[in-house]
Every structure is written in structure tokens, then in C-alpha cells.
Amino acid sequence: MRHVSLYEPSLLHSFAEWLDSHAWSTALIESLWVWPLLESTHVLTVMLFVGMLAMVDLRLLGFAFKEAPVSHLTSRILPWSVAGFVVMVATGLLLFYSKPVSYTHNVWFRLKVVLLIAAAVNAWMFHRRVSRDRERWDSQPKPPAAVRMTAAMSLGIWASVIVVGRMIAYNWFECRGGQPAFIVWAAGCAAELAE
Amino acid sequence: MTWCESFGWFDTYDAWEQSWVGVAIRESLWLFPGIEAVHLLGLAMLGGSVLIVDLRLLGVGLTAFSPARVQASARWWFLGSLAVMLATGVPLFLSEAVKCCFNDSFEVKMAALLLAVIFTYAVRNPLARRAVTANGEQTAAPGAMPAWLLQTAGAVSISVWVTVAAAGRWIGFSG
Numbered sequence: 001m002r003h004v005s006l007y008e009p010s011l012l013h014s015f016a017e018w019l020d021s022h023a024w025s026t027a028l029i030e031s032l033w034v035w036p037l038l039e040s041t042h043v044l045t046v047m048l049f050v051g052m053l054a055m056v057d058l059r060l061l062g063f064a065f066k067e068a069p070v071s072h073l074t075s076r077i078l079p080w081s082v083a084g085f086v087v088m089v090a091t092g093l094l095l096f097y098s099k100p101v102s103y104t105h106n107v108w109f110r111l112k113v114v115l116l117i118a119a120a121v122n123a124w125m126f127h128r129r130v131s132r133d134r135e136r137w138d139s140q141p142k143p144p145a146a147v148r149m150t151a152a153m154s155l156g157i158w159a160s161v162i163v164v165g166r167m168i169a170y171n172w173f174e175c176r177g178g179q180p181a182f183i184v185w186a187a188g189c190a191a192e193l194a195e
Numbered sequence: 196m197t198w199c200e201s202f203g204w205f206d207t208y209d210a211w212e213q214s215w216v217g218v219a220i221r222e223s224l225w226l227f228p229g230i231e232a233v234h235l236l237g238l239a240m241l242g243g244s245v246l247i248v249d250l251r252l253l254g255v256g257l258t259a260f261s262p263a264r265v266q267a268s269a270r271w272w273f274l275g276s277l278a279v280m281l282a283t284g285v286p287l288f289l290s291e292a293v294k295c296c297f298n299d300s301f302e303v304k305m306a307a308l309l310l311a312v313i314f315t316y317a318v319r320n321p322l323a324r325r326a327v328t329a330n331g332e333q334t335a336a337p338g339a340m341p342a343w344l345l346q347t348a349g350a351v352s353i354s355v356w357v358t359v360a361a362a363g364r365w366i367g368f369s370g
Contacts, residue, residue, distance in 0.1 A: 040364045045240020046235065047360060065268050072259050074284070076248065080256070103359070147317045162239060163232040170228055 016100040028098035042091040049084030060151035062142030108167040199296035212292040220290035236278035244273035252349030262326035287328035311355040
């Protein structure tokens with residue numbers, strides 16, 4: 001007879017279990033040097049990715065580099081941030097691959113993914129909508145409110161990503177007995193415990 | 196052997212760890228991670244304010260402006276983020292001073308930090324302030340610097356600051 005569990009493991013959970021079964025995933029988490037080097041690269045790249053992005057955002061807010069046209073920063077500084085972002089994604093995916101089940105059920109990791117989606121929507125809003133009439137305010141020391149709004153959102157969201165990202169390492173809310181119902185729900189513990 | 200061991204600083208480090216700040220952070224579940232998170236926010240801002248000047252010294256980045264102007268614009272963001280780093284770094288150190296006494300990465304970080312601050316204020320900033328033309332022909336301006344010198348300063352600055360950050364991260368992996 002087929003085993004019937006109260007909670008069917010979620011698709012996400014099954015996917016994480018599948019990744020976890022890879023020999024490379026195990027090799028990565030057990031490696032003495034590769035994992036710390038990956039994690040360090042992920043952390044240090046914050047200087048390039050968020051650092052350069054913050055400089056552009058500060059210009060958009062009218063707080064720094066006011067004498068430079070916005071387009072000068074987006075063409076000369078933003079590409080460095082994008083390069084940092086590529087490194088972030090590459091190292092981040094590998095780090096996820098090293099511990100997929102644990103991260104899938106980590107509330108901080110889940111919150112980070114939500115924040116990343118928010119950051120993507122905000123970036124899309126800026127590039128597709130807000131900066132359509134850039135010529136009009138390109139050289140203004142203080143761009144219009146809508147522009148400053150997306151810049152402030154960008155700074156706030158990425159700062160939250162950094163804070164939440166750091167918290168992933170702490171296991172206060174891991175799936176185990178005695179966690180509040182909200183945590184069990186937010187971490188998708190049911191799927192893990194159903195195994 | 197760390198310097199702390201060689202020079203017999205253990206008792207001092209131990210006393211620091213017993214300070215009320217150190218004790219309060221150790222006894223709290225949230226304080227250490229919280230302060231660490233702010234330390235990382237400072238790292239991002241420090242990285243941005245250092246790199247934007249160094250990239251300009253290397254001849255890329257904000258090339259429409261002279262290194263002197265970029266340095267002047269980034270100055271207060273650099274000082275502000277350095278202040279955040281110190282204000283969060285010192286309490287983090289106090290909470291685990293004894294561990295740091297035996298930690299090579301901590302001493303590498305402190306040495307690199309000292310070097311980075313000295314290099315920034317004694318060499319890199321004075322050089323950047325003398326590079327007052329935007330078109331890369333700095334030698335044309337009176338008292339200005341040759342491009343290779345500015346590029347070297349930019350490369351050294353990036354190297355020492357990345358060393359500070361890398362050694363800092365490594366404190367957590369070692370000992």
C-alpha cells in the first residue's frame with residue numbers, strides 16, 4: 001500500500017532533495033577550502049555590487065556626485081555593479097547548491113528571495129518607467145521625486161538583503177519541534193518533516 | 196604564534212572580553228548578528244566610496260571628472276562608512292577578544308587596516324587631490340601626477356582594502 005503522509009512534500013522540497021543527492025553538492029559543503037572561499041567571495045563582492053549601486057543611488061537621490069550627469073554614472077559606474085551582481089549570482093547559486101534542503105527551509109533565505117524579487121521589480125520600474133524621460137533631469141543635482149523614490153527603495157531593499165543574508169547563518173528558526181506555527185508555515189517545515 | 200601571544204597581551208584581551216560591552220553582546224542572542232549585519236552594511240558603503248575613487252585613479256569609472264573631484268565627492272561617504280565600521284567592529288571584537296588573541300586572521304586584518312588607513316591618507320588621497328584634470332593628461336597640469344603613479348595608487352588601495360575585508364571574513368572561519 002502506498003504510504004500516505006499527512007503533508008505531501010512540496011515541489012520545492014523535492015527539488016532541493018534532488019539537488020542534495022548530487023555528489024557535487026556534498027563535495028562542496030564538505031570541502032575544506034572551496035566553500036569558505038566561495039562564501040568569502042560572495043560577501044566581499046558586496047563592496048563592488050552594492051557599493052557601486054549605492055553610489056549611483058546616492059547620485060539619483062541628489063546626495064553625492066551632484067555635478068555629474070546621472071547618465072555618466074549609469075554608463076561608467078553601473079556596469080561595475082552589474083559585474084559584481086554576476087559574481088554574486090554565480091557564488092550564491094553554488095552556495096545554495098551546497099546546502100539546498102537547509103536553505104529551502106530557512107526563513108531568512110526565503111525572505112531574501114522575496115527581497116530579491118522586490119529589488120528586481122524596483123530595478124525594472126526604474127529602467128522601464130521612471131528613466132524614460134531621463135534627458136529632462138539627467139543634469140539636475142536633485143532628480144524628480146519618482147526617481148528619488150526608486151533610488152531610496154533600491155538602497156533600502158539591498159540593505160535588507162545584506163542584513164537578511166547574514167542572518168541565514170543563524171539557525172534560530174530551523175525546522176524542529178517547538179517552533180511557533182508562523183515559523184513552521186514560513187519555513188515550509190511541514191514539507192521537510194513529512195519526509 | 197600571534198602577536199597577542201608573543202607579546203603577552205592575553206590578560207588585556209581577556210579584560211576587554213569581560214568589559215560590560217563584551218558581556219552584554221555575548222549574553223544576547225541578537226546583538227552579535229545585529230551588529231555584524233550593520234558591519235556588513237558599512238562594508239558595502241566603504242567598498243563603494245573606496246572603489247569609485249580607485250577606479251577613477253585607474254583611468255576608468257567617472258572619467259569626465261578629475262580624480263581630485265571624485266575623491267572630494269566620495270570623502271564624507273568614506274569617512275562615514277569607516278566610522279560605522281569602527282563603531283560596530285570594536286564591540287564585535289570586545290565580545291570575542293580572547294578568540295581574537297589566538298586568531299591570525301584578526302591580526303592580519305588589523306595590520307592591513309592600519310596600512311590601508313595610512314596609505315589612503317598619506318599617499319592615495321594626496322595623489323588624487325593633485326590630479327586635477329579630467330582627460331587623463333594629468334602631467335599637463337602644474338604639479339600634477341603621471342598616470343602610472345595614479346594607477347599604482349588605485350591598485351594598491353584596492354588591494355589593501357580587499358585584504359582587510361578578506362582577513363575580516365576569515366576570522367570567522369579560523370579558530
